[in-house]
Amino acid sequence: MTGATERATSRVLMALAAAWLCIRPECGLGATTAPPPPYVEYRQPVIAIAHVRVIDGTGAPALADQTVLISNGTIRSIEKSDATPPNAFVIDGTGKTLMPGYVGTHNHLFTGVGPRGHHRWRAMPFSFPRLYLAAGTTTIRTTGSMDIYSDMSAKAAIDAGTSPGPDIDLTSPYLTGPGNDDPQMYALRDAKDARETVDFWADRGITSFKVYTYISHDALQAVVTEAHARGLKVLGHLCSIGYHEAAALGIDSLEHGPYFTDTEFVPGRPATGCVDDLEQETSNAAIDPRDPRITGLISDLVARHVAVSSTLPVFESAYAPPSDAIEAPTLATMAPEQRDYVLAIRKSLFGPWPPAVLKKYPHIAADEPRLIANETQFELAFLHAGGLLTCGPDPSGYGAVVAGYGDWRELELLVAGGFTPLEAIHVATQNGAISLGREATIGTIAVGKKADLILVDGDPSTTISDIERVDTVFRDGIGYDSKKLFASVAGLVGEL
Numbered sequence: 362m363t364g365a366t367e368r369a370t371s372r373v374l375m376a377l378a379a380a381w382l383c384i385r386p387e388c389g390l391g392a393t394t395a396p397p398p399p400y401v402e403y404r405q406p407v408i409a410i411a412h413v414r415v416i417d418g419t420g421a422p423a424l425a426d427q428t429v430l431i432s433n434g435t436i437r438s439i440e441k442s443d444a445t446p447p448n449a450f451v452i453d454g455t456g457k458t459l460m461p462g463y464v465g466t467h468n469h470l471f472t473g474v475g476p477r478g479h480h481r482w483r484a485m486p487f488s489f490p491r492l493y494l495a496a497g498t499t500t501i502r503t504t505g506s507m508d509i510y511s512d513m514s515a516k517a518a519i520d521a522g523t524s525p526g527p528d529i530d531l532t533s534p535y536l537t538g539p540g541n542d543d544p545q546m547y548a549l550r551d552a553k554d555a556r557e558t559v560d561f562w563a564d565r566g567i568t569s570f571k572v573y574t575y576i577s578h579d580a581l582q583a584v585v586t587e588a589h590a591r592g593l594k595v596l597g598h599l600c601s602i603g604y605h606e607a608a609a610l611g612i613d614s615l616e617h618g619p620y621f622t623d624t625e626f627v628p629g630r631p632a633t634g635c636v637d638d639l640e641q642e643t644s645n646a647a648i649d650p651r652d653p654r655i656t657g658l659i660s661d662l663v664a665r666h667v668a669v670s671s672t673l674p675v676f677e678s679a680y681a682p683p684s685d686a687i688e689a690p691t692l693a694t695m696a697p698e699q700r701d702y703v704l705a706i707r708k709s710l711f712g713p714w715p716p717a718v719l720k721k722y723p724h725i726a727a728d729e730p731r732l733i734a735n736e737t738q739f740e741l742a743f744l745h746a747g748g749l750l751t752c753g754p755d756p757s758g759y760g761a762v763v764a765g766y767g768d769w770r771e772l773e774l775l776v777a778g779g780f781t782p783l784e785a786i787h788v789a790t791q792n793g794a795i796s797l798g799r800e801a802t803i804g805t806i807a808v809g810k811k812a813d814l815i816l817v818d819g820d821p822s823t824t825i826s827d828i829e830r831v832d833t834v835f836r837d838g839i840g841y842d843s844k845k846l847f848a849s850v851a852g853l854v855g856e857l
């Protein structure tokens with residue numbers, strides 16, 4: 362046997378061994394007595410979390426010393442901790458806070474990778490669902506897919522109970538238009554193609570459609586009409602179409618917010634196609650959040666019931682000063698090659714601007730951080746005006762934002778920008794559920810709702826960083842050990 366043949370044979374044997382292993386009861390097929398996976402901490406049918414502080418997700422003040430009773434995956438009662446309910450497994454919540462699981466509206470199942478210098482998008486069907494759940498995100502909308510069958514498989518495994526992760530609302534592949542140069546997206550040809558594409562994916566379980574930068578007016582109109590006829594939603598990161606125009610066409614959610622993705626205020630904007638990124642950045646950074654163009658936009662979006670999905674972490678990763686190092690736990694999730702790639706891109710992003718750019722855009726170094734500050738002010742004003750603000754980390758970009766850790770960072774950036782912790786948590790829970798049309802079953806701690814809950818040490822209603830001190834995440838009443846879930850994917854992001 363040659364060495365190559367030996368290796369091939371051993372691979373065949375390994376495959377056979379794996380197949381053999383997976384018909385054994387431990388693998389879950391027909392198992393009734395298999396031990397729970399190591400990351401499952403609680404799966405008693407009736408659980409009482411006693412003496413716990415409750416943040417219910419509505420924005421109301423926290424309630425002290427409550428007992429929350431869960432039975433068979435549903436919240437049965439929330440009462441002052443006077444007596445422990447009989448027949449319940451009791452978890453002592455003293456010193457801890459219970460919140461609804463987060464409902465993320467911009468939570469992709471892919472990340473940016475750079476094999477041999479070529480930036481591409483790679484699905485993370487194994488690590489990202491675990492990271493989301495570990496952080497407390499119990500429901501996600503994928504808001505654009507780069508590998509739709511991988512996303513579908515991840516959802517199927519979670520739904521079947523064979524893999525841990527959040528409840529997933531699947532979004533379509535990216536639908537864009539002429540001028541797109543991303544090989545992993547689909548450029549719709551015309552309105553007919555748009556309708557057929559919506560129907561194709563709707564028939565396969567997709568519940569929302571992601572429309573992207575170069576989509577044409579006619580194609581967007583067709584996507585919206587067809588999706589709405591089937592009771593489905595349309596989410597846009599646009600460029601060729603402005604926010605007012607998209608709202609008038611009936612779009613359901615605008616992703617990232619106007620400072621980052623609305624081109625309509627850029628002087629000399631062409632009638633079709635996109636404008637230069639830096640042109641847009643410098644133009645939008647100069648608009649004060651109290652400017653009538655912004656307040657008028659808020660009124661229009663609120664009147665037309667268009668949601669805005671905040672994704673501050675991905676912009677922080679590109680625009681924030683270099684002193685904002687990537688935190689060690691985030692780096693620890695990455696495979697070595699991914700870590701090298703992310704750190705190299707970061708270094709190049711925060712190096713000096715080329716003289717030609719500085720000549721054309723002399724204030725660019727100050728404009729980028731200002732975009733984040735202005736956008737956060739817009740988001741707060743939009744929320745206060747009655748707008749449906751939702752959020753997610755957007756773990757795309759060059760890979761610096763990772764699922765789970767990015768969800769926490771989004772909440773912390775909202776609070777840094779002026780939101781109260783209770784407002785930020787409300788955005789990340791109840792508002793996300795409303796945007797997904799699931800507010801009757803998830804998004805708040807209320808009797809009759811699903812027991813999708815986060816138990817953290819400390820009090821996030823006063824100290825938002827306490828959201829990082831996760832003890833247990835409950836999904837459908839099953840308690841997952843957050844630290845074990847995080848540990849189960851260490852060093853895998855970028856690969857799996």
Ligand SMILES: [Zn+2]
Pocket residue numbers: 467469504505755756757
């Ligand atoms: Zn995105």
